[in-house]
Amino acid sequence: MTTVSLIRSHTFWSIYLLISASIMPRKERLRKEKERDLQQAAQGSSSLLSWMKAKENEDESQSQQGSSSMPSTSIAEEGDIETDEAATNAATGSVRPTDTDVVLSEDHSEEEQIDHIMSKLAALQYPTDPTHIHTFKIKRNDRYVSMCCNVGPCQPDIPYPKTEGRSFQKQWFSANVWLEYSPTANSMHCFSCRLFLSDEKYKSRTAWTTDGIRKWSTALEKIKQHSSAEMHMTSMVRWINFQKKALQSAFDVSDVKGVEVRERERQTNKEILTRLIDLTVYLARQGQAFRGHDESESSDNRGNFRELVNVFSRYDSVLKMHLEKIATVKATKTRPQVSLLSNRSQNDIIAALGTYIRKEIQREIKEAEMYSILLDETSDVSHKEQVSFVVRYFHHMQIKERFIEVCNVDTTTGQELENTVFLLMQKNGLEMKNMYGQGYDGAANMSGMYKGLQARIRAHNEKALYVHCKAHCLNLVLVEASKSSKHFVTFFNLVEKLYAFCSGSPKRHAALVKFQESLFPGQRVMELQQLSDTRWACREKALKALQRNLKAILMLLDDISDSDPPNLAQGDAQMYRNAINFMFILCMEITTPVFEVTALASDSLQEEGLDHSTAYKVIDGVLHTLQTMRSEEKFGEIFRCASEKAESFNIPVPTVVPGQERKRKVPVRFQHSTTVSQVGAQFESVEAYFRSGVYFTFLDIMTGELNRRFKGDNTGSPTARIIQSFQPLTVHANWVGPPNPEAIEAVHILCEFYGEDEDQLKTELKVFHSSFSSKDLREIFLILRENNGQLIFPAFVKMIQIYATLPVTTATVERSFSKLKIIKNKLRSLCGEERLSDLLLLAIEKDVEINYNEVINIYKDMAPRRMLL
Secondary structure, eight states: OOHHHHIIIIIHHHHHHHHHOOOOOHHHHHHHHHHHHHHHHHTTOHHHHHHHHHHHHHHHHHHHOOOOOOTTSOOOSTTOOOOOHHHHHHHHTOOOOOGGGTOOOTTSOHHHHHHHHHHHHHHSSOTTOTTHHHHTTOOOOHHHHHHHHHHOSOOOOSOOOOBTTBOOOTTHHHHOTTEEEETTTTEEEEHHHHHHOOOGGGTTOOIIIIIOBOOGGGHHHHHHHHHTSHHHHHHHHHHHHHHHHHHHHHHHHHHHHHHHHHHHHHHHHHHHHHHHHHHHHHHHHTTOOOOOSOOSTTOSOOOHHHHHHHHHHTTOHHHHHHHHHHHHHHHHTOSOOOOSOSHHHHHHHHHHHHHHHHHHHHHHHHHHOOEEEEEEEEEOTTSOEEEEEEEEEEETTEEEEEEEEEEEESOOOHHHHHHHHHHHHHHTTOOGGGEEEEEEOSOHHHHOSSSSHHHHHHHHOTTOEEEEOHHHHHHHHHHHHHTSOHHHHHHHHHHHHHHHHHHSOHHHHHHHHHHHHHHSTTSOOOOOOOOOSSOGGGHHHHHHHHHHHHHHHHHHHHHHHTOSSOOTTHHHHHHHHHHOOHHHHHHHHHHHHHHHHHHHHHHHHTOTTOOHHHHHHHHHHHHHHHHHHOSHHHHHHHHHHHHHHHHHTTOOOOOSOTTOSSOOOOOGGGTTOSSSOOTTOOOSSHHHHHIIIIIHHHHHHHHHHHHHHHHOTTTOOHHHHHHHHHHHHHOGGGSSSSOOHHHHHHHHHHHHHHTOOHHHHHHHHHHHHHHOOOSSHHHHHHHHHHTTHHHHOHHHHHHHHHHHHSOOOOHHHHHHHHHHHHHSOGGGTTOOHHHHHHHHHHHHOTTSOOOHHHHHHHHHHHSOOSSOO
């Protein structure tokens, strides 16, 4: 048993029993009675009490002193005198060193002397012998006390020398753990009193501390008396407390070491997981697959994730050691090492990253305090209808459109879409009262005035204005313009058929390439482009390719028509060759420059973070271009170019105006219209006919549709009226100088709808535009951000924030569909909905900075982990 356990099992309970015992030795009881009698006789006399205390100390001192004639020892118990020190040393086998062996010179420091003494004691057979204190002139310092407590009391198992026929007995140790024996002085001592009694009142009691007890005939009685003494109990309590502190200190050191070991392991695991997170982010942002068909050890291709880990382990020591540990554990067939490379670990890392990015987006939306939603649906490769959910908000004076997730829906009715939107809003912590806008396409289930999604949401929040996607509006404008004349309908049908004819056969495609190379030697071959049914603005590429390759197409059609023996496609070639006439060439020359302008506008309307102010400027630019093009001079250039090309291709140019064979009466309702067919009108020339009946009609219909769809002309839509009222707030000239009535009316409309103070907003607008000069909305953003505008112009900042929050296009949703096709392809068609949303979030929102510690914490909390993180 250890010293501490002995103390706890014997001494502590013996002390307790002795204290609680009511029976005292007779001699002690008589002394107490005598003391009580003297106190009663003194009746409070301070002098007598002082005498009693002095007498008591004197009696005790006399009872403990012995008559010893040894010059080198202290006074011991009476009758206990050591006369033969050499004999005792010989009997015990110990050698008492001299002072010169252990005391250093005064030149050495106190610390060096203590080190020297401790080293000398450690070399002795009994380092805790009580007599060493005098021999080595030891001061009771902490190091000495700690050494003695670690070694324990001096309890040697030796032949004890006899004095007067009696000697010390070994069995006394078992009942008194504090008892110790000095082989050098042949005396017994109290270990606890010797080390832990430094109080002034106990300095005179040296029998058990320094002098020792040598009278063995009364040793048992002395031991019993000492064990019940106050000084002994005090020392025992201090010894026990010291041992407890020592044990606690040892435990603390052990705990600290254990914590350090666990912390090192935790840091190592975090370093491994950080590298795996980096690899996951790389694969997700590149839209690559993670797992392979066969991920076994014998597989040549274990999937992108595992193969990347193996490649990086060649250059990274952390991953290398991790893989070596896994291999070692598998080789020894022990409990599997946590590899973090399984499919579950990969999915958990993806989910943790998606959760972190989604939380960051939710935090920004909460700080913005207002948002708009963008929604659209599409079918994926597994024939599931997917709804993409995007949120637009204004954060730190910057417009942001963030993808949130995709959701699978069974049907796309207005009711089903409403339930889906509410579910997504609840899942992402979005409040209905903070919604200020909705952005969809023009489908009836989205834009319907009664049962559409926008109407259902406005029933809950009337301030959630619906905005039709501007890019879709531009496409619809082009569709309407292309239907303005039968000539344009025929033209676009023929363009699509020519693409199908030339590209449908590898032989015809190769022949077309050869004709192009002969016409444009050394130049890159331009492939024909297919017309898009939904993105009409993208038809500009198809028209430019047709315009450049028309001569090569005609050569191909002539070659096939004149082939001998006849080709199977000879009939189609001859039909297409006859269909390419002057009207076809003229339509090509008219639509190509117009579609070039609209293509630039379409690209601008699909920019990320586009605001309404910029969108209006883009549309104004298109309208200005169309107005410039609508002139006789411009059409004259187009007509001459078409005539020259027709002549070069041996295509006859018409000389007679179509429909001029007989005169027809023009209805009254058509006489003053410039945007309808000029039926029955008399034209001076063929050029005048095509200019008025084809070219001007095409441009006029396009201009009218642009004004109607983008500026709300002749619609009376309250939503368009409110959205257009924001624009005068951003025009500097409206608020500098005389008041602009249109701008004042716009402020009234906005304040009435949103419940703001009209006078305050007017004052802030005047002060802002008088203090700062801005050209557009983005410059206003910059000025407000640099000058803490929310503190100076709160009402104006709120209006600007609403204006920036209102959606313009759903291009961000369309881009998410492009990522959807990359991630969920034919080889990954079984990807789950949650995993698909997380992968899309990582692939789309690449600018969100990853906090690895946060991701690791999310990963750790997702499920119980067998490794420290």
